[in-house]
Amino acid sequence: MSPSAINSNETQASGEKPGVVWGEQKPAPRRSGLSEALHRALVGVMKAMPRSVVRLAASPYIAGEDSAQAWRLADDLWRTKQLHSTLDVLGEHVQSQADIDDYFSQFKQLVTELEGRKHANISIKLSALGQAQDEDACFQRTRELVAQARDVGTFVRFDMEDATTVSSTLGIYRRVRKEFDNCGVVLQSRLYRTREDIESLRELRPNVRLCIGIYPENPSIALQSKTEMKRHLLELLNVLWDNGQHVAIATHEEWVIRKALELADKKNKPSHEIEVQMLLGVPRNALQKELVQRGVRVRLYVPYGRRWYAYSMRRLENNPDMLRMVAGNVLGGLFRAR
């Protein structure tokens, strides 16, 4: 089957995550003494807070603890705002076999619940499926999930994690694509290697989620300025569209989205072929509404899971940017409705 004929709700014309969900596992690069001290102090405050208060702060970003709560939200987003979703069970870099098995069975259950829900699909992190422990076993689990997803007519996005995992993730993707079309990858514009990855994947014409990437990476392999990452994202978008690939542009940066729309206009690309993805909880209501009205597919990343607390704290701890953005969104929300 050609990629254009994929029976996936991400590639069909008719039609994704809370902010605290994306963060690095590696220690963030060294910050100046003052900002490091401020960040440590803020993390200390967060850790001293009762779980119920942290839950409240995380609530815009996390759909709940189980799939029933996530579905209530995702179904409601579709019914009331025509927003698509991609659901994710919170977890990554899972260590024990019992935890790997647990994630795997939660994802399998989630796929069964996708049947008949054309407004949603799933995103998986291979590190939660044992990528670091046994790559081949991880491939087998991923293959099984994608096969099951194909049977219910849905799509599986392989999230991209830090740079040490990119070759392995793309390798597993290539192996799965030998049998199945209903899956896609994520490419990060901060990495210098991404242009070559696009070339090496060209034959497969993968459905790509294009983002700047969240994991701080070494200057020898990655851009360091966010503005440059965003400009690079737009350049890569141009290449991917010229290849005829479906691209989901994952950003909350309005000027990037507007530039992408201009590019689409120049290429006479109809709105229904454009997809923009954002994280649940990041306040972009007006922009999302405008995009939906224009016929662009908008998808929110909807994470949920029992391990929300450890996950959120680790994210905030490792990523000062995220703490700043979450605080900014909370304060911004007090003063304006977007």
Ligand SMILES: Cc1cc2nc3c(=O)[nH]c(=O)nc-3n(C[C@H](O)[C@H](O)[C@H](O)COP(=O)(O)OP(=O)(O)OC[C@H]3O[C@@H](n4cnc5c(N)ncnc54)[C@H](O)[C@@H]3O)c2cc1C
């Ligand atoms: C749907 C989706 C899927 C993603 N998948 C991946 C992936 O697989 N691999 C990967 O490495 N990265 C992934 N990311 C993260 C992405 O790479 C960026 O790190 C993130 O989107 C922030 O980049 P930005 O383009 O929005 O620009 P930024 O300059 O970082 O953000 C612009 C503004 O958006 C708001 N904002 C952005 N992010 C957050 C946040 N987390 N919390 C609160 N406010 C925020 C802030 O107001 C900020 O000023 C994903 C992002 C999205 C939206």
